[in-house]
Amino acid sequence: MRAILKELGTDLSNAVRVDQFYTMGPAVSAYHLARFAEFGSYIPPSTSIIMERCFTARTNTHTSMIAVVPGQGYDVDKFTLPGQAISASSYNPAVAVNDFVFVAGNMAFRPDGTLDPKVYVGPNRNWGGETAFRRQVRYVITERLEPSLKAAGSALEHSLKAQAYIRGVENFPDFIEVWSQHFRDIPCAVTPVPAKDYANTDGMIEINLIALRNGASQRKQVVATGIPAGATYGPCVRAGELVFPSGLIAVGADAACPVPIR
Numbered sequence: 001m002r003a004i005l006k007e008l009g010t011d012l013s014n015a016v017r018v019d020q021f022y023t024m025g026p027a028v029s030a031y032h033l034a035r036f037a038e039f040g041s042y043i044p045p046s047t048s049i050i051m052e053r054c055f056t057a058r059t060n061t062h063t064s065m066i067a068v069v070p071g072q073g074y075d076v077d078k079f080t081l082p083g084q085a086i087s088a089s090s091y092n093p094a095v096a097v098n099d100f101v102f103v104a105g106n107m108a109f110r111p112d113g114t115l116d117p118k119v120y121v122g123p124n125r126n127w128g129g130e131t132a133f134r135r136q137v138r139y140v141i142t143e144r145l146e147p148s149l150k151a152a153g154s155a156l157e158h159s160l161k162a163q164a165y166i167r168g169v170e171n172f173p174d175f176i177e178v179w180s181q182h183f184r185d186i187p188c189a190v191t192p193v194p195a196k197d198y199a200n201t202d203g204m205i206e207i208n209l210i211a212l213r214n215g216a217s218q219r220k221q222v223v224a225t226g227i228p229a230g231a232t233y234g235p236c237v238r239a240g241e242l243v244f245p246s247g248l249i250a251v252g253a254d255a256a257c258p259v260p261i262r
């Protein structure tokens with residue numbers, strides 16, 4: 001990462017988000033030690049997810065990063081939530097650069113790391129009221145993402161792109177329904193991805209977010225693409241020079257995968 005950023009005229013201190021994907025819990029601890037050593041006192045907003053595997057068989061960590069090239073108006077402003085300490089992983093919950101806000105991955109937990117009672121459903125209850133998963137999705141949106149955006153001078157309606165990591169593909173329909181209840185009138189690009197595990201075994205959903213600041217000079221615009229509804233879970237959104245597509249699937253208008261031409 002540092003070598004690539006150097007070629008582009010920037011460095012780790014100008015990172016605004018870093019995402020990590022692991023195949024096992026012990027890899028997380030090893031990676032965090034290396035991350036502390038290399039990044040120093042500033043860790044950008046972070047999302048850490050355990051997946052089934054990486055694309056190469058003997059790899060146990062895969063990372064990605066968003067960074068800015070330093071210049072006038074491109075300082076990284078760091079934000080914390082009022083009354084809440086930075087997590088044990090030491091990443092900033094939100095940062096802003098120019099017109100854009102980057103929010104770390106959030107789960108349905110209180111600052112002390114315990115599952116909030118608002119989302120708890122007893123293990124012996126088969127039905128009645130919202131499921132635990134639906135409660136966690138709603139909680140992450142209203143009790144975690146929304147306050148993070150507010151602290152950074154933004155709001156939910158300025159959301160541009162979210163990545164949602166979901167425990168169990170069977171929960172995808174419930175995620176889309178709850179997500180749509182909040183974002184139907186304020187469209188936001190979204191990529192839902194199945195996940196194997198998280199930092200807390202009670203967690204069922206983790207969502208990160210990119211948004212515009214309040215009063216941004218850039219304008220949020222939903223772009224018509226003509227892509228079949230079955231091929232994507234959300235819209236394509238543009239803000240200035242940046243375009244944020246939702247996750248895309250290789251299916252046609254009939255919702256079937258294209259047959260390869262032989």
